Amino acid sequence: MTTAATPFRWREPSILPGFGLALGTTLTALSLIVLIPLAALFIKAASAGPADIWAVATSPRTIAALRLSFMGALIAALVNAVFGLILAWVLVRYEFPGRRLIDAAVDLPFALPTAVAGISLAAIYAPNGIVGSLFAPFGIKIAYTPLGVMVALIFIGLPFVVRTVQPVLEELQSDVEEAAALLGASRARTIFRVVLPQVAPALLTGFVLAFARAVGEYGSVIFIAGNVPMVSEIAPLLIVIRLEQFDYAGAAVVATMMLIISFALILSVNLIQAHARRRLGDV
Amino acid sequence: MSDTAPPFVAAPVRRKSAHGESLGVRIALIAVSLAFLLLFLALPLASVFVEASAKGWEAYRAAITEPDAQAAIRLTLLVAAIAVPFNIVVGVAAAWAIAKFEFRGKNLLISLIDLPFSVSPVIAGLVFVLLFGAQGYFGPWLQAHDIKIVFAVPGLILATIFVTFPFVARELIPHMQSLGTADEEAALTLGASPWRVFFRVTLPNVKWSLFYGVLLCNARAMGEFGAVAVVSGKIRGLTNTMPLHIEILYNEYMGAAAFAVASLLAGLALVTLALKTFLEWRFGDEIAASRRH
Numbered sequence: 001m002t003t004a005a006t007p008f009r010w011r012e013p014s015i016l017p018g019f020g021l022a023l024g025t026t027l028t029a030l031s032l033i034v035l036i037p038l039a040a041l042f043i044k045a046a047s048a049g050p051a052d053i054w055a056v057a058t059s060p061r062t063i064a065a066l067r068l069s070f071m072g073a074l075i076a077a078l079v080n081a082v083f084g085l086i087l088a089w090v091l092v093r094y095e096f097p098g099r100r101l102i103d104a105a106v107d108l109p110f111a112l113p114t115a116v117a118g119i120s121l122a123a124i125y126a127p128n129g130i131v132g133s134l135f136a137p138f139g140i141k142i143a144y145t146p147l148g149v150m151v152a153l154i155f156i157g158l159p160f161v162v163r164t165v166q167p168v169l170e171e172l173q174s175d176v177e178e179a180a181a182l183l184g185a186s187r188a189r190t191i192f193r194v195v196l197p198q199v200a201p202a203l204l205t206g207f208v209l210a211f212a213r214a215v216g217e218y219g220s221v222i223f224i225a226g227n228v229p230m231v232s233e234i235a236p237l238l239i240v241i242r243l244e245q246f247d248y249a250g251a252a253v254v255a256t257m258m259l260i261i262s263f264a265l266i267l268s269v270n271l272i273q274a275h276a277r278r279r280l281g282d283v
Numbered sequence: 284m285s286d287t288a289p290p291f292v293a294a295p296v297r298r299k300s301a302h303g304e305s306l307g308v309r310i311a312l313i314a315v316s317l318a319f320l321l322l323f324l325a326l327p328l329a330s331v332f333v334e335a336s337a338k339g340w341e342a343y344r345a346a347i348t349e350p351d352a353q354a355a356i357r358l359t360l361l362v363a364a365i366a367v368p369f370n371i372v373v374g375v376a377a378a379w380a381i382a383k384f385e386f387r388g389k390n391l392l393i394s395l396i397d398l399p400f401s402v403s404p405v406i407a408g409l410v411f412v413l414l415f416g417a418q419g420y421f422g423p424w425l426q427a428h429d430i431k432i433v434f435a436v437p438g439l440i441l442a443t444i445f446v447t448f449p450f451v452a453r454e455l456i457p458h459m460q461s462l463g464t465a466d467e468e469a470a471l472t473l474g475a476s477p478w479r480v481f482f483r484v485t486l487p488n489v490k491w492s493l494f495y496g497v498l499l500c501n502a503r504a505m506g507e508f509g510a511v512a513v514v515s516g517k518i519r520g521l522t523n524t525m526p527l528h529i530e531i532l533y534n535e536y537m538g539a540a541a542f543a544v545a546s547l548l549a550g551l552a553l554v555t556l557a558l559k560t561f562l563e564w565r566f567g568d569e570i571a572a573s574r575r576h
Contacts, residue, residue, distance in 0.1 A: 011386035016467055017477040022380035026392070029373040033444050034398055037410035040420060044413050083319045090316045094309055102317075104560040108324050110499065111552035111559070113506025115526035116545040119533050120327040123334055123542075130326060155323050187304060216403025219508030219526065223533065236405035240513060243409060248418055255406045262401060 038259075045256040048249035056253040061229055062238065066257060068146060069235040073214035076153035081207045084161025085199070091162070092169040106162050109155055114219025117155055122224040125151055144226030149234060152220040157210030164206035168199055201273060208269050215262050331549045334542035346532075346543035354520040355528035355544070361436070362511075362524060363504040366443040370500050374451025375493070379485070381452075382459030383467070393456070399448045407445040408513025411438055434516030439524065442510035447500045454496030458489050458569065491566040495559065502555040506548055 011019065045053065056062055090096075091103050109117065123129050125143040127136045132143055142148050172195065180190040218236040225232045235258050242251035304312070335343060346352060377396055381389055399407065413419050415432035425432060432438045466488065470480045486493070508526040515522040517531065525548055532541035562570060 009387075011384055014384055014464070015471060016383050016464055017471075018481070019380060019384050019386075022376040023384075023386075025373060025376035026380055026396075029369075029376075030392075030395060030448075033441065033448060035395070037414055037445070038398075038402070040413050041406065041410045083316070086312055087316045087319065090312050093303075094313060096313055102320060104556055105320065105324055107556055107559065108328065108552065111502045111506075111555040112328070113502075113508060113526050113545075113548045113552065115508040115529045116331060116506070116548050116552070117327060118508075119529065119538075119541055119545060120330045120334070123538075124326050124330050130330070131322060151323075155327065158323060212401045216401075216406065217509075218403065218405045218512070223530075236403045236509060239403075239405050239409060243412060243513060246418065248413060248416070251409055252413060255403070255409055258403060259406065266401060 041252055041255055041259075044249060044252040048253055052249060053253050056250050057257060061233070062235075062254055062257075064230045065233050065235040065238040065254070066261070068149060068233065069215055069258070070261065072146065072149045072153050072234070073157075073211050073217075076150050076157055076214050077207050077211035079150075079154050080157045080161050080210045081203060084158065084206060084210075085165055085203060088162045088165040088169055092166060107159050109158050114156065114217070115223070118152060118220040118223030121152055121155060121220065122148070125224060143224050144228075144232065146225075146232050148224040148226065149221055149232060152224050153214040153217060156217050156220050157214050160210040160213065161203065161206035164202045164209065165199055168202040172198060201276065204269065204273060208266060212262060212266055215258065328549065331542055331545050334538060335546040337542070338539040342539055343543045343546075346537075346540035347547060351519050351523065352528060352540075352544055355523045355525045356547070358436070358439070358523065359505050359525040362439050362443050363501055365440050366447060366504045367497060367501050369444055370447055370451050371493070371497060373448070374455055374496060374500075377452040378455035378459050378489075379481075381456050382462075383464050396452050397449050399445055402445075404442075404446050404507065404509030405513055407510040408442045410445075411441050411514050433514050434518065434522060436522065438514035439511050439522065442514045443504050443507050446507055446510045447503050450500035450503065451493065451496040454492045454499070454570070455489055458492040459485070462488055489569075491562060492570045495562050495570050498555055498558055498562075502552065505551060 048056070087106065091099060091106075122143050125132045125148060127133065127141060127143070129143070132141075135142055140147075142151060176194055177190055180194045181187070185193070216236060218234070218240075221234050222237055225234060225237075227233050227237060235254060239251045239254050239258075242248075242254060303309075347356075377392075380386075381393060412433050415421050415425060415438065417426065417433075419433070432441070466484050467480050470484045471477075475483070506526060507524075508530070511524055512527060512530070515524070515527055517523055517527055519528075519531070523531065525544055529541050529544050529548075532538075532544065
């Protein structure tokens with residue numbers, strides 16, 4: 001739209017009023033609430049000095065906590081990708097009693113406070129709980145182990161994949177599937193070669209959203225995790241513990257590591273998606 | 284009709300089986316979905332109410348009427364009553380600037396507004412402790428002037444605003460973008476004042492997506508745990524919100540009381556879901572834009 005002849009402009013002319021007021025309000029609030037506080041975090045982490053940063057960053061407890069948070073979030077997001085895709089498919093394609101109710105219930109993890117989710121998951125997945133007692137005879141403990149962390153992370157990430165895949169499935173044109181079927185493709189082949197590639201970008205978006213949410217999750221996890229250092233202690237809990245010991249710099253370093261790793265991951269997925277979109281057209 | 288019937292009857296049946304899954308596969312997929320939701324949604328939700336009533340109605344009533352619980356309920360309502368209107372004003376302002384104008388750096392601004400979604404709630408609390416805590420950057424100055432932010436109500440409000448910052452804006456932006464600027468331009472041309480245009484033209488157009496955003500914002504504000512846990516100091520009766528009160532009761536092995544307070548928040552979640560579902564059903568077209576981003 002802008003050619004070499006048009007002068008550089010910060011915004012296109014408009015007769016609508018209020019741009020300055022609206023943008024000013026937004027930028028002021030954004031800076032005061034989000035940007036300046038986050039900058040303070042990075043400054044605090046940097047002020048610790050290289051030796052201290054290195055000591056915190058490479059301490060076995062920090063690494064174990066970060067590994068649990070990121071690996072747990074990854075596994076939970078993968079589980080949600082599989083079951084979320086099935087769930088979205090069932091909700092869009094099949095008609096069965098209670099479908100609308102189930103569709104509405106999928107958003108429960110968005111609405112239910114994390115502390116409530118945490119204590120109720122702990123209650124049912126504990127060895128004497130309704131689900132935990134089914135596994136206890138086989139020597140499988142869910143609550144108060146890393147498995148419990150996954151359960152909580154699956155819960156809070158559940159709606160993301162369903163809600164990103166569902167609208168794409170709804171708008172999928174069935175003529176392509178019919179064409180594939182008429183050309184002799186089996187149903188399974190049609191789904192894996194025709195349907196899934198069209199859903200893949202939305203599935204990846206939902207996966208990333210679920211992952212990003214799970215990495216930082218605290219409330220629902222701490223009740224079910226058991227919080228044993230090096231075993232079932234998540235990174236956000238380690239930040240809280242450092243803070244309670246008045247080790248502000250240590251807390252800031254762990255928090256900064258979390259933010260840098262998750263932003264790097266989210267950014268690289270976005271780049272992959274942008275690359276795929278350029279290659280395959282707007283899918 | 285009877286001559287041509289057999290081939291035409293046969294065709295749709297064959298096509299249907301090739302196009303859709305077999306009955307067995309359908310039933311299996313529905314069963315897998317239901318089992319997954321039972322394990323991760325239905326049982327946890329049901330257990331809240333079962334555990335809350337474990338010790339009977341009197342114990343339930345006592346748990347939610349005792350002074351600390353009442354103080355926690357009042358504080359949760361107070362924090363939401365400040366954080367939600369703040370986010371409405373900022374969210375509407377952001378949506379007006381982003382949806383009605385073309386300017387450089389717009390995508391960056393949208394990403395920055397969404398930023399709190401990818402920040403751990405614990406970090407959202409931590410940043411305010413680093414700024415306003417006793418050892419924080421402004422700690423000494425605040426102490427000298429006898430102002431408390433961290434371990435006090437202002438900190439709870441700041442942390443809550445941080446985590447709920449994107450909710451209103453991200454529901455409004457796609458909807459206002461899809462509406463364009465023609466209505467507002469017409470109203471201005473007809474001589475309406477800017478605020479009149481906003482309150483009489485723009486706001487009525489987007490009121491349901493605004494309400495939708497406020498609903499989600501409020502649910503998160505009242506239920507937030509991680510961010511407020513860090514800044515609260517958990518002083519009973521003073522800086523304990525409902526989720527924090529639940530944690531204290533739970534850690535003191537007062538499970539039934541913890542679940543009693545939790546059942547109030549679970550009730551709020553159910554009301555939120557019901558209203559949300561109603562809005563999507565009744566005004567689906569208007570708020571659809573935001574569900575398809």
